[in-house]
Amino acid sequence: MKKILLVCILLTAFMSCKKDGKTQTLYLAHTLPQTHPVHKGIVEFKKALNKKSGGTMDVKIFPDGQLGSEREVLELLQIGSVAITKVSAATLSNFVPEYHVLGIPYLFRDKDHQFEVLEGEVGKSILEKGSKxxxxxxxxxxxxxxxxxxxxxxxxxxxxxxxxxxxVMNNQMAINMVNALGGSATPMAYGELYTAIQQGVVDGAENNPPSFVSSNHYEVSKYYTLDQHSSVPDVLLIGTKYWDKLSEEEKQWVQEAADESSQAQKKFWNDSVEESMAIAKKAGVEIIIPEKSLFQEKSKSVLEAFLKEHPEMTDLINKIKNQ
Structure with missing residues (x-):
């Protein structure tokens, strides 16, 4: 069925990059449910773009992985069948190497530092790297x-x-981090995790608060340690095959709408975290605030190994740390 759907998208691709005299429609696909705070941010992008363009640009959203996995949708962007998507920077790193850096453990001092970097010159330079x-x-x-x-x-x-x-996810940096900290990293499909914890196949996992609660893992894991070892953002992307067809004014509308949606999405995320933590506490989960420096010190070997393999990323990492 998915193959048939993709063929249909390819056959009707012109609809996502052609004006009909009144409105041009951008296809935007992602894998998250409509209740997710990132989807809510995407809805704000749609509203803002429609308003800025005076109704001449609209966004048709395909959530819940309707058009495929993150990797599959990225490939659809590359060939011009879909205009925009949202993917994890971890997935994007398989296409654009610089995004690997954003997964380094304890790279950011805190949330403020993270978004100072991402919304500043360093973050913008990484966004531009994907154009090639x-x-x-x-x-x-x-x-x-x-x-x-x-x-x-x-x-x-x-x-x-x-x-x-x-x-952990099937990601080498995540595996190296857990092993460096003394644990035994165990890659496993996310859908199998609840039962694996329940039956003692694994002793635990790692994720953000909304995922911890929405997956119901809080029912079988009663200790949550907020060491915040990695803060990998999601990225809103537009295919250059579509972008290059836009006028300068239309490009400005798209970029401004993206910027506004990013700010709105932060609030949606914070609200989701607060709600999730309240649910976890009510269910009897012990919330632990550890001394992060102990974890940071012990995981330094992960950064060292990464730089040994990718020395060309040294300058980028130093810019982030020094900001």
Whole structure:
């Protein structure tokens, strides 16, 4: 069925890049549910663009992975079948190497530092790097910070991770980080995780508060340690095949709408975090605020290994750290 749907999109691709005399419609696809704070930010993008263009530009949103996975939708952007998408910077790093940097553990001092970087010259330069791969970045959405949660015992220091099997994404940097901290990184499909924790196949996992609650993992993991080891943002992208067809005025409308939606989405995310934490606490989850410097110190080898493999990223990382 997905293949048939993709063929249909290809056959009707002209609709996402052609004016009908009144309105041109941009297809925007992503994988998140409509209740997600990032989707709410995307809705704000649609509203802002429609208003700025006086109704001459509209956005048709395809949520819930209707048009495929993040990688599949990125490929649709590259060939011009879809105009815009939202993907994790982690997924985008497979296309644009500079996005790998944003996954380095404890790269950002705090949330303020993160968005000072992302919304400043460094963040904008990374967005522009994707243009040579036909993927032009428009801005960043807050996707929170990932922290450890466990079912067997609380994590207060890195030593508490020793011997614990921690589920991670199938991502080398995430695997290296957990292993460096003393845990045993265990890549596993996200859909299998609830049962795996419940049955003791793994001792815990790591994710942001809204995901911790929406997945119901708080039911089987009663310790949540807010070490905030990684803060990988989501990225709003437009395919250059579409972007290059726009007039300068239309490009300005699209960029301004993206900027406004990014600011609105931060509030949606913060509200979601507060709501999720309240649910977790009410369910009896112990919230632990650890000394982050202990985790940061012990995970330095991850950065060292990354720089050894990617020395060309040294200047970019130093700019982020020094901002």
């Amino acid at each position: 791969f036909w993927l032009r970045g428009l801005g960043y959405y807050d996707a929170g910070s990932r922290s450890f949660y466990t079912s067997t015992k609380p994590i207060r220091t890195p030593d508490d991770l020793k011997g614990l099997k921690i589920r």
